[in-house]
Amino acid sequence: MGQVLHYQDEQESKQAVAEEISLRVGILDKCEMHDITYFVVTDDFEDAYKLGNSLITKNDSLVSIFKNNRKELSEFIKNVTDNLDDCCSFCEKIRDRD
């Protein structure tokens, strides 16, 4: 049981790192009003992969959870938009009311 929880925590932490990298290169954006992360429609993940790789090369603490596993980091970046909407769902509801 504890093992499973630990695994989930680690997955979530890795997901958060992938989101942070994607925010930095502009694949993701954050709604300033609702603090919700959503994705910007793009197929260009190259910048995110490059940034991820260079952070690992620099031993940046942001990516330390990946323990130099560039491939795994790239996998997380690739899947980073999976559970996200392409806009802030709260803003969309407000727009729909008009």
Ligand SMILES: [Zn+2]
């Ligand atoms: Zn919003």
